Amino acid sequence: MSTSLSHIREIERVASGAASPRDEPVVQSWLRCLNDYKLDPTIAQEAYIVPGSKLREHREQAEELIRIGRSGLEGLFNQVAEQNYVLLLSDARGVTVDFMGDPTFDNQLRKAGLYLGSEWSESRAGTCAVGACIVSGQPVIIHQDDHFDASHIGLTCTAAPVFDTLGDLTAVLDISQLRSPTAKASQQLALHLVSATARRIELANLMTRTRNDWVLRLARSPEFLDVDPDAAIALDGSGRITGMTHGGFGALARSMNIRGLQTRNFLGLPLSEVFDIDVDDLPNFMRGRPNGERLLRAKSGLVLFASAIAPVVSLRTPAAPEARLPRALRDLSQGDATMERVQTRAAKLATRRIPILIQGETGSGKEYLARAIHDSCGDNGNFVAVNCAAIPEHLIESELFGYAPGAFTGASQKGKRGLIEDADGGTLFLDEIGDMPFTLQSRLLRVLSENEIQPIGALKARPIRLRVVSASHRDLAELVKQGRFREDLYYRLNAATLSLPALRERQDLSWLIDQLRARVEKENHESYRIDTTARAALLAHEWPGNLRELSNVLRVAAALSENGLIDSECLPEHLFSEAIHSLPGEDDALRQALRDCGDNVSALARKLGVNRSTIHRRLKRLN
Numbered sequence: 001m002s003t004s005l006s007h008i009r010e011i012e013r014v015a016s017g018a019a020s021p022r023d024e025p026v027v028q029s030w031l032r033c034l035n036d037y038k039l040d041p042t043i044a045q046e047a048y049i050v051p052g053s054k055l056r057e058h059r060e061q062a063e064e065l066i067r068i069g070r071s072g073l074e075g076l077f078n079q080v081a082e083q084n085y086v087l088l089l090s091d092a093r094g095v096t097v098d099f100m101g102d103p104t105f106d107n108q109l110r111k112a113g114l115y116l117g118s119e120w121s122e123s124r125a126g127t128c129a130v131g132a133c134i135v136s137g138q139p140v141i142i143h144q145d146d147h148f149d150a151s152h153i154g155l156t157c158t159a160a161p162v163f164d165t166l167g168d169l170t171a172v173l174d175i176s177q178l179r180s181p182t183a184k185a186s187q188q189l190a191l192h193l194v195s196a197t198a199r200r201i202e203l204a205n206l207m208t209r210t211r212n213d214w215v216l217r218l219a220r221s222p223e224f225l226d227v228d229p230d231a232a233i234a235l236d237g238s239g240r241i242t243g244m245t246h247g248g249f250g251a252l253a254r255s256m257n258i259r260g261l262q263t264r265n266f267l268g269l270p271l272s273e274v275f276d277i278d279v280d281d282l283p284n285f286m287r288g289r290p291n292g293e294r295l296l297r298a299k300s301g302l303v304l305f306a307s308a309i310a311p312v313v314s315l316r317t318p319a320a321p322e323a324r325l326p327r328a329l330r331d332l333s334q335g336d337a338t339m340e341r342v343q344t345r346a347a348k349l350a351t352r353r354i355p356i357l358i359q360g361e362t363g364s365g366k367e368y369l370a371r372a373i374h375d376s377c378g379d380n381g382n383f384v385a386v387n388c389a390a391i392p393e394h395l396i397e398s399e400l401f402g403y404a405p406g407a408f409t410g411a412s413q414k415g416k417r418g419l420i421e422d423a424d425g426g427t428l429f430l431d432e433i434g435d436m437p438f439t440l441q442s443r444l445l446r447v448l449s450e451n452e453i454q455p456i457g458a459l460k461a462r463p464i465r466l467r468v469v470s471a472s473h474r475d476l477a478e479l480v481k482q483g484r485f486r487e488d489l490y491y492r493l494n495a496a497t498l499s500l501p502a503l504r505e506r507q508d509l510s511w512l513i514d515q516l517r518a519r520v521e522k523e524n525h526e527s528y529r530i531d532t533t534a535r536a537a538l539l540a541h542e543w544p545g546n547l548r549e550l551s552n553v554l555r556v557a558a559a560l561s562e563n564g565l566i567d568s569e570c571l572p573e574h575l576f577s578e579a580i581h582s583l584p585g586e587d588d589a590l591r592q593a594l595r596d597c598g599d600n601v602s603a604l605a606r607k608l609g610v611n612r613s614t615i616h617r618r619l620k621r622l623n
């Protein structure tokens with residue numbers, strides 16, 4: 001039987017559920033190729049090289065990464081040059097954006113796809129190291145006939161992921177050979193080298209991106225602390241976590257000892273919530289003190305060696321661009337890149353009367369932003385908010401435009417000033433503008449384009465000066481397409497659009513939790529402390545109701561707290577439903593875990609980061 005025929009047979013056996021001696025990542029990838037990408041193992045396809053213009057696009061997008069990754073790539077290439085290895089740096093879509101190989105083999109390498117522009121996504125190339133690494137986020141060796149597509153079974157490829165400072169996979173570093181010994185174990189050293197280089201690229205990336213932050217490098221042994229740390233975490237001037245390497249995430253997760261956390265759960269978290277130090281202690285961890293003495297203790301008891309690097313610019317003085325923002329806008333976020341862009345644009349727009357459309361999910365803070373814009377503009381007029389969805393359709397015209405005395409049956413003899421006129425000299429905020437009745441849209445258009453208003457029954461229009469900020473959680477452009485919203489009004493309203501991120505996307509969630517907690521403290525004249533497990537649950541939740549939901553959860557939690565301590569008992573059950581899955585699955589495992597905690601349900605709940613009642617429920621089911 002030819003090699004490729006036996007290869008196809010083997011894939012078919014795996015597809016039918018037969019046990020396979022291959023590594024689990026290989027088996028899983030084969031199954032994805034068959035079930036998800038519908039690839040056919042009988043059809044062999046040569047490596048795909050993207051066209052030149054596409055490659056330029058991919059390289060432009062990865063420009064900074066290529067620059068940062070270069071010296072890591074060169075260092076690694078020098079170490080392996082004698083063994084005919086080729087290095088590929090691919091972007092998150094699997095396209096090779098940088099490459100190093102022996103030019104003598106250029107033609108063979110290009111043909112094999114070990115070349116600039118080759119695309120090694122799983123859906124395109126089948127099981128391959130880059131593609132499997134992108135899907136799993138783990139280092140992987142795909143050796144010879146581990147490849148799904150028979151045309152690649154001569155190659156041996158080993159890849160490691162490179163994560164950005166916010167925990168997203170941003171690139172894959174791959175080391176490959178056209179020919180190699182048959183044993184897969186021969187690639188273990190390659191796996192180690194490529195993983196170490198990926199770690200160094202992540203560190204270089206963190207150092208470049210966080211020049212204005214503290215960087216805390218961590219290692220398990222003091223000897224490598226300054227030269228090759230295992231992990232690094234960036235911290236802002238107040239000691240909150242702003243980014244990390246993948247190793248940094250691992251160290252934080254181990255230090256918190258809570259399962260199911262992701263990188264973003266740590267963003268914004270004060271360092272003192274994880275370790276026994278805060279930002280004022282960081283200078284003690286700078287060079288000059290023996291490495292062996294720079295010990296850091298995690299709240300979980302884990303001990304690490306740490307080395308701190310001070311920011312290039314002192315963070316005790318606020319960063320210049322933020323300082324230029326008016327106070328009301330400055331207070332909207334801290335450390336979220338999307339929000340910072342929104343705030344900067346809003347500050348520029350606030351000084352002019354340009355209509356602004358705010359888009360964002362329900363409860364994401366559209367009205368709050370509109371108020372901040374109004375408070376930043378320096379106008380003396382009122383901020384008038386109108387919820388177009390809440391006013392009954394037959395009343396909206398008179399509410400908005402007002403009416404002249406005796407304009408219609410039942411109208412007041414004195415007439416009535418409309419909300420638009422109330423906002424004269426200030427800001428009219430039209431919330432849920434997508435619900436504005438179609439017939440009224442043309443009247444509103446007139447107000448906007450001619451700066452005048454004509455109350456119902458009035459003979460003359462009056463001049464008016466206002467800033468219009470409208471908002472919608474619906475896609476207005478889509479409503480225009482469906483003919484439910486006037487196109488001309490749409491263009492008039494959205495001279496500028498500000499799009500608010502959903503709470504689950506915000507990187508300053510921990511800061512927001514503290515802001516909202518401070519608000520509740522002010523309302524209740526009491527102070528509250530959120531314990532680590534409760535905070536972890538708040539950070540891990542998806543927040544479909546956004547800031548409004550978070551705000552309500554904190555209000556209720558404050559009411560339920562004892563002596564001002566907000567613990568997991570004060571939070572709603574559904575916040576822990578994701579954590580339930582991380583409970584030991586087997587009954588025996590649960591019993592054992594409980595025994596390990598001295599039969600103390602509270603201790604086990606703390607350890608697993610779930611509510612006590614969740615454990616009680618499980619135990620009840622066991623009995």
Ligand SMILES: Nc1ncnc2c1ncn2[C@@H]1O[C@H](COP(=O)(O)OP(=O)(O)OP(=O)(O)O)[C@@H](O)[C@H]1O
Nearest residue numbers: 332361362363364365366367368473515547548551
């Ligand atoms: N940046 C922020 N900091 C603190 N609290 C905020 C912030 N943004 C919004 N909030 C609070 O979150 C809640 C919801 O905000 P807001 O009413 O502005 O949302 P919205 O997007 O207008 O909601 P809807 O779509 O339902 O009209 C309010 O209690 C508001 O005070």
